[in-house]
Amino acid sequence: MSHAPGFLALVESLRTKVKEVTLAQARARQVAGAHLVDVREQSEWAAGHAAGATYIGKGVIERDIEGTIPDKDAEIILYCGGGYRSVIAADSLQRLGYTNVSSMMGGWREWSASGFPTER
Numbered sequence: 001m002s003h004a005p006g007f008l009a010l011v012e013s014l015r016t017k018v019k020e021v022t023l024a025q026a027r028a029r030q031v032a033g034a035h036l037v038d039v040r041e042q043s044e045w046a047a048g049h050a051a052g053a054t055y056i057g058k059g060v061i062e063r064d065i066e067g068t069i070p071d072k073d074a075e076i077i078l079y080c081g082g083g084y085r086s087v088i089a090a091d092s093l094q095r096l097g098y099t100n101v102s103s104m105m106g107g108w109r110e111w112s113a114s115g116f117p118t119e120r
Helices: 005-015 023-031 042-047 061-068 085-095 107-114
Strands: 019-021 035-038 076-079 101-104
Touching (some): 005 085, 023 101, 061 085, 076 085, 076 107, 085 101
Parallel strands (some): 019 101, 076 101
């Protein structure tokens, strides 16, 4: 998918402020108890998502995160389709005071292609 230049510039400017993790790191941390959160659109989630993930769409994550994960020190790993929207969402959560937030590089496309567990 090609992205608009302004969107790419925004994401690149935020990458320096947001921790990113690999697929393997995300899976290992999820198994160890980290919250894996899918920030894609509802229709994307319904078509398939990482097994054990929680859904909070990027459009409402700032509004809903405290009700879902109230512990601001909890480990949270966000993912989207390709690792772009999750960077923006991670920055937003950090601004809300969450201290252990990461964005998963490669997103859903790489997760599903890797053979990691998925569900619908």
